[in-house]
Amino acid sequence: MAPGTSPAPTGSSSRQRAVLVLGAGRSGTSVVTRALQAVGVELGDDFKPPSRKNPSGFFEDKALLRLSKRLRRALGLRPDSLRLLDETVWDSAVVAPFYDAFAATIKNRFGAVPVWGFKYARTMRLLPFWVRLFTQMDIEPGYVMPIRNPLSVARSRARLDAHRGSQENSDLEWLVNVVPYFHLLRDSRLVVVDYDRLIADPPGQLRRLGEQLDLPVPTHRAAVDEFASGFVRPGLQHTQFTLEELMADVRINHLLREAYSLLDRLAVDEISGATTALWDQWKQIGARLEELRPVLARLDMLERELRRAQWNPLSPLPAAWALAKKLAGKL
Numbered sequence: 001m002a003p004g005t006s007p008a009p010t011g012s013s014s015r016q017r018a019v020l021v022l023g024a025g026r027s028g029t030s031v032v033t034r035a036l037q038a039v040g041v042e043l044g045d046d047f048k049p050p051s052r053k054n055p056s057g058f059f060e061d062k063a064l065l066r067l068s069k070r071l072r073r074a075l076g077l078r079p080d081s082l083r084l085l086d087e088t089v090w091d092s093a094v095v096a097p098f099y100d101a102f103a104a105t106i107k108n109r110f111g112a113v114p115v116w117g118f119k120y121a122r123t124m125r126l127l128p129f130w131v132r133l134f135t136q137m138d139i140e141p142g143y144v145m146p147i148r149n150p151l152s153v154a155r156s157r158a159r160l161d162a163h164r165g166s167q168e169n170s171d172l173e174w175l176v177n178v179v180p181y182f183h184l185l186r187d188s189r190l191v192v193v194d195y196d197r198l199i200a201d202p203p204g205q206l207r208r209l210g211e212q213l214d215l216p217v218p219t220h221r222a223a224v225d226e227f228a229s230g231f232v233r234p235g236l237q238h239t240q241f242t243l244e245e246l247m248a249d250v251r252i253n254h255l256l257r258e259a260y261s262l263l264d265r266l267a268v269d270e271i272s273g274a275t276t277a278l279w280d281q282w283k284q285i286g287a288r289l290e291e292l293r294p295v296l297a298r299l300d301m302l303e304r305e306l307r308r309a310q311w312n313p314l315s316p317l318p319a320a321w322a323l324a325k326k327l328a329g330k331l
């Protein structure tokens with residue numbers, strides 16, 4: 001096994017394999033998904049179309065994307081939600097129908113494919129669901145975690161939404177997306193890919209990705225060459241920061257500093273998924289985030305009310321004024 005991977009589950013080579021792209025939004029998840037396609041992972045042929053948010057494309061299967069968004073909404077989560085989910089939700093009547101719906105869609109879209117992949121920016125929030133689904137379907141999972149310096153993540157998000165893109169808000173979104181369920185990847189094949197390193201060295205990172213996912217060697221290099229010299233271009237990288245700059249920035253949440261540092265070490269194969277100390281440290285980070293559960297729930301409620309006031313189609317100004325008075329009375 002190549003350095004930097006977690007132990008792969010044993011089993012018959014005839015088992016279908018799936019590769020989920022995880023990570024926080026604005027971390028290069030779409031580019032890494034396109035990289036998976038270049039090394040032979042089947043993504044389907046019916047993608048969500050490009051948009052101003054992502055003109056190069058999302059590479060998300062539309063049928064699975066629709067189901068994922070339905071599941072997120074059923075759990076009461078917005079794209080920017082900060083509250084932590086209760087663990088009992090995965091056995092609830094709300095979630096139960098989605099197992100069959102996802103299984104049927106996967107069989108329809110990827111039934112005969114030996115290795116397929118999927119990306120949705122909120123997949124890590126839904127990871128317990130996917131882990132259970134793969135067990136039910138006897139699919140061998142692998143996971144790719146794109147990471148990007150959180151200073152760049154915030155700036156990228158700010159171009160779309162100044163409020164969500166503030167460093168403090170962006171960091172909280174990163175934490176609630178990445179930290180709670182990362183431990184579920186401990187016994188699976190896991191590859192952490194740094195976005196800046198992928199842009200700087202596409203051939204090297206593609207080779208690393210293929211080796212650590214134990215993918216068949218491509219029979220021709222056209223797809224790899226097209227990604228490296230055609231798809232990757234300077235416009236994909238607007239900012240670049242060092243780890244030292246992140247650590248020195250006083251706005252950065254201390255939990256994020258610790259978690260991101262561990263992921264960065266995974267991305268350069270300094271440690272691997274077999275490193276016990278990694279999971280011990282991550283458990284401590286998760287416990288400290290869990291202590292913030294009431295605060296995160298409160299912030300999430302206030303954000304929801306703020307969004308509702310902003311988008312009230314009948315009377316946005318009165319709604320905003322009412323919200324301001326309500327908040328003033330609570331602070």
